[in-house]
Amino acid sequence: MQIDKIKNDLSRRFRLNSDFVQKELEIGETTFEIFFFNTLVNYETAIEQINYDILRGHKDSYVSRLDFSQEVSSSDQISHEILQGKLILTSKDGVFLFDSLKKTNISRAVSAPESENPLQSAYDAFTEDIDVNMGLIRKKMNSENLTIETRTLGKNTMKKIAIIYVKEVAPAEVIDSIRGKLEENKERDVTTVRNLVRSLGHPRLAITPTYISSELPGEMIQNLLNGRVVILMDQFSFAFAFPAIITDLWSTTLDVNYPYLFQVFLRTVRAIAALLAVTLPGLYVVLNSVNPELLRIQLAITVAKSREGVPYPSLIEMLLVMLLLEMIIEATIRLPKNIGPTITMIGGILLGQAIVQAKLVSNLLIIILVASAIANFALVGYMNTTGIRMYKYIVMLISSFFGIWGLEVAMIWIVLYLSSLKTSGFPYMSFSVKGNMRDE
Structure with missing residues (x-):
């Protein structure tokens, strides 16, 4: 009965979306009902992978049972996963999540920077995909002290963000301040940089910028080494470093080259x-x-x-x-x-x-x-x-x-x-x- 309520809730939430797909699918000897957005999911490739894994008996390698002990939280969680480009399968045994292959033409590949001119530095820039951006930072800074915390903000438009810092280098008061403000304003919709800054409790009418923005991974690596906390937002091709200080007027981290x-x-x-x-x-x-x-x-x-x-x-x-x-x-x-x-x-x-x-x-x-x-x-x-x-x-x-x-x-x-x-x-x-x- 709980699964039926979840399916009805998903149908009700997304019934007005023409790209939302709800259909039955036979996989092996089990009948699944699947839910996904065809603008976000590469459906053919995903179904081929599911069939291949099930026939080989590796179901646990690609699905995980979602926790739906509470009706409201489970529906919200599943809706969020669908909006993130995941494929949801339901059967009499439970609700399963498949991290499907996304459409390849939604996010652009890593390219040269457009608005900044790096000198004696790498010519790669952040993209709109937050996972790719986190990978760029992780690749350039191979350290066990590099910490990446992800969370979702917003009520109407949920936005994934990443808080990145280096343990024992970033000041504890800065990390605690950012964590506390984001937790306090976790239901505030964050669709712009100004929304993010307001969620962090920065003044609305400040003339001086309270953050550093850059599309260069190399510059953000130096900011991390200098003790700053970097925040990435999904579908933003810029990273934001906190806190900003007076020397940012005349110094850039790439000067160390x-x-x-x-x-x-x-x-x-x-x-x-x-x-x-x-x-x-x-x-x-x-x-x-x-x-x-x-x-x-x-x-x-x-x-x-x-x-x-x-x-x-x-x-x-x-x-x-x-x-x-x-x-x-x-x-x-x-x-x-x-x-x-x-x-x-x-x-x-x-x-x-x-x-x-x-x-x-x-x-x-x-x-x-x-x-x-x-x-x-x-x-x-x-x-x-x-x-x-x-x-x-x-x-x-x-x-x-x-x-x-x-x-x-x-x-x-x-x-x-x-x-x-x-x-x-x-x-x-x-x-x-x-x-x-x-x-x-």
């Missing part, structure tokens, strides 16, 4: 780039409109001449061109690759030259803006560059009202704000996760 002096030089350049990206727009407004006396007289005259004929204050001038640059950046990212370079040329060359000749902005502003944009994109990670793009507006607006003192106060506020942040129970202003900066 370079000689030590090269590594120090590159990270120094990126740290200077972070400072310039935040301060240059605000400094331009300060030296033009609020505190021009800070410049030497010859330089002040040159700056004033560059704005000759511009009909509005330097703040409006800067905001106009910065917003135009933001639109060009977003258009370049969203458009197809064969159109993106054309938009960049039109926006960067033709429009930039025309707007200067029309006396709408000054030549010096274009120089400052280009320098700030280059410095911004010298940083590590798209999320970090987006955060810096937001910080520079805050600095520029405060500087336009209070001059050089406003610029200093804005920078102090940013430092204090970053000092107050904690990600997964770990201070954001830390310079190392495991306590050894030289290895990170």
Whole structure:
């Protein structure tokens, strides 16, 4: 009677799905009723394997009796297995699970990275299949201390995730914080990265990213060795490392592939780039409109001449061109690759030259803006560059009202704000996760 209830419940749950299959099948001397999605299961190959194993008497090698001692939990478990691409067989003896061969055209194979450019590193990238991604990490890090915990989150849309860390390297407080938050929010649907971050208890309105994302297995291996916890999500081709710290602005884990002096030089350049990206727009407004006396007289005259004929204050001038640059950046990212370079040329060359000749902005502003944009994109990670793009507006607006003192106060506020942040129970202003900066 229990089995009949399970079969009726499966039929009721999936009756509106045209790709859901429920049919009877004779295997040997036993009649089974099978349930599966034909869009997820390679049915012909699965049935051939089942018949082959049964005829050879190896039934236990491919099926396992599911625990359905409780009606509700058993139905939920079986429904979850079906949605994961498994084939369910029911008979008078019980309910059996067959881990069928999935459709080969659903998940793409391991390929080269699309959004990141690894230097002196392997050219493989994560795919949408979480099992393949876990295999990539396990293959690159052959260690018994590597721990992989899997669990399922969500109520309406169940999502499989994997928590990966290295025992005795990752801080216990970070592991406990992630485990506790995921257990607390296990029924929250996780369909996006933002859902995952919210499930981990991270602030909703944070300007600074609280995680590191990458599609490179090699980078995630280094993050694991540096004491971070990596989370994989099924059907996501990126991995997410926690916690994020301040040094992630200018350092990447792949820097360890370079000689030590090269590594120090590159990270120094990126740290200077972070400072310039935040301060240059605000400094331009300060030296033009609020505190021009800070410049030497010859330089002040040159700056004033560059704005000759511009009909509005330097703040409006800067905001106009910065917003135009933001639109060009977003258009370049969203458009197809064969159109993106054309938009960049039109926006960067033709429009930039025309707007200067029309006396709408000054030549010096274009120089400052280009320098700030280059410095911004010298940083590590798209999320970090987006955060810096937001910080520079805050600095520029405060500087336009209070001059050089406003610029200093804005920078102090940013430092204090970053000092107050904690990600997964770990201070954001830390310079190392495991306590050894030289290895990170």
